[in-house]
Amino acid sequence: MFGYWDALYFVLVFIVGLILAYLLDKWAKKSGMGTREVGEGTKIFISGEDPEKVIPGFEHLEGSYTGRNVMWGLTYALKRFFTALRGEHTGLLTDYVSYLIITTAFVMMVLLIWG
Amino acid sequence: MNGEAILPYLIIIPLFGAFSMPIVSLIGRKAREAWAVIISGATLAVASALFYSVWEDRGIIVYTLGAKSPLGQGVSFPIRIVWEVDLFGAIMVLMVALVSFLAVVYSLGYMKHDTGLDKYYTLIIVLELGMLGIAITGDLFNFYVFLEIMSIASYALVAFRNDTWEGIEAGIKYMFVGSIASSFILLGIALLYGQYGTLTMSYLAVKLAQNPTVTAKVALALFIAGLLFKSGASPVHMWLADAHPAAPSSISAMLSGLVIKVGGVYALARLLFSIYSPLAYKALRAYGYPYINMNTVGWAIIIFACLTLIIGNAMAVIQTDMKRLLAYSSVGQIGYILLGLGIGLAAYGSHTGEVALAGAIYHTFNHALMKALLFLIAGVVIHELGTRDLNELSGLAKTMPKTTFAFLIGAAAIIGMPPLNGFASKWLIYESSAIFNPILGAIAIIGTAFCTAAYVRVLYTFFGRPSERVMKAKDPEASMLWPIIILAVAIVIMGLFPWQISEKVMLPAAKALEDQLAYISAVLGGA
């Protein structure tokens, strides 16, 4: 077998990570701008859009943030790739059949030439 | 335990269950549900016993229909239908029986509000029967019959919710294109039968090695195209993204978890390794005889695998429909399995090829568990909330904690996070592909990056601030929750012993698949 792996190491790393996260949380609570134990003042603002803010056109989603914009950077950077992909997924039966025929022809050509 | 004696019951029990379902359902609803659970449970028991038997003595079980020996009277070649199970087939049998049983149990709660359930349970058992038959058969036409049993049952089940346009449209499309793919496969079988005059896989392998003709190449191309379609590889994956979300979720779990693997990848592997073999190619080439270049075939599959990897996972990133996202993710994961298969073919004989093949088999099993889990959870969400639009599902973690936790496990496993089971199988595929050709390794990693992005979106939604809609939701009832828990626990436990499973089960399975001579001599014997 290549390499070496034992799940126990991961559990160990995971526990260390949990401890680090807890310490980080403690530190953030102590040094954050919040001044109160309960209520608004305790909020730790990390990044991204403010969930409290009402977005025009999306009023019905007020106060609930969704995964819609999480991968915005990725989808924006690869916009042309995704547009091309979306364009190919037409949902038409004839296109499905064409792709099947093209695949068959490709495989058959490869096999007859180099097979 | 004697594997040969119990093998026919793998087919008899589901067949009996499916035929007697209309009679049993005259008694009443409870009897029908109990009957479905009993039948699939008994099948699971037989499948486990069979797997254990094959695994224990590392042999190949050969079962002849209708007589003691497959050979004809006074002739030295097989004339009867044979069933032939090696370790690879036995793993598939276990996987099919396990996931089907869980899907049937899940259906008890999930399909409570539907009508026409006698047909539903009949079809779900027939679907299981078709897949079990594909996994155990050693006869080419018998394989086609089981493939059609499986395919037609899945067309009907995709269109089961016939009160929505979505199910009907997806079912019709799936049926049309699937029938064309099936007819390609049938044409390939007919060509081989016309050329070599036999349908027994092992004897056909001998004939093919003796005389590889152009007809055999054309037949191989038809097989590859048809089975790539059935396994949902790009660019013929589009039916999958329509059909799998449209089916009821328990069926989606079976379609995505089992059908595309047993009916596609397993059949492809069986054809490529046990009939057209890289072993014969190497030997014939070394001695200067005509041959069919399996290296080319391996590379053709690798090309399709890379396309599938990228396109499937990338399309998953931009979906807003939860089940559609999962379906595209299935396409992506099929890419990994095909990549392992292609490398196993192109690098046949080396350690790399063997590890890649073991990784492919391992990932097939793992992905069946993970995708079944994820689809069952999607079903729970639909059952509770009536929507699968990701934009409306934010904050599920507050009201459905157990479900969300199980989803977290499934998503982490499918991304390949250690210490869950997806890690080990993906690692085998990455490492062998990186050794075989670093570019392939890089492509595999890019695919995983897209996969991670897709699932992070879902998880971010689930853990977000609860919207008003999800406040009414709660964790599902026991019959829906237990299959989810069992699958999640299986994923975690398999993740804790990755290398043990790999060395004890998956590598021997890859060796059994590569060892064509044993497959042939199991049927032909000393003849």
Place this chain on the structure above:
Amino acid sequence: MRPRCGTDMGLIVKTSARAIIPLIGIFGAYIVAHGHLTPGGGFQGGATIAGAGILFLVAFGLNEMRKHYNKHLYSALEGLGGLVFLGAAMLGIGTAFFYNTLWHNGPIFNGKPGTLLSAGFLPIMNLAVGLKVFTGLVSALVAIAMYRRWKS
């Protein structure tokens, strides 16, 4: 003019159908029973008998068919056909699944080849398949006739 839903096709067609339906049934039964001797068999004979049922449906209309068609009975019979087939295949399970023990060991089905009572379990299987195909096809056609979406 489109015929209205559920009505018959008139006196001439009905009278002819009355005469023809028994003949079709007998011919189908012949094909099923001689499945192991002549071309045809369970499926073809079952489909022929189903032709009689479909002629009844077409000639006499859906309303008349509803009176004579019982969904539960037909699906139970279809299941029974499958079960008989499976049972015949199971008879020789001691040797192998699908082992033709009736042909090798008797009792009655091991007559001289070419006679009706030869070929072991094949006549039984043909009867079972014939029953299954007949009930299944008639059920399918009745379902299609019932699911007309337009208003009559």
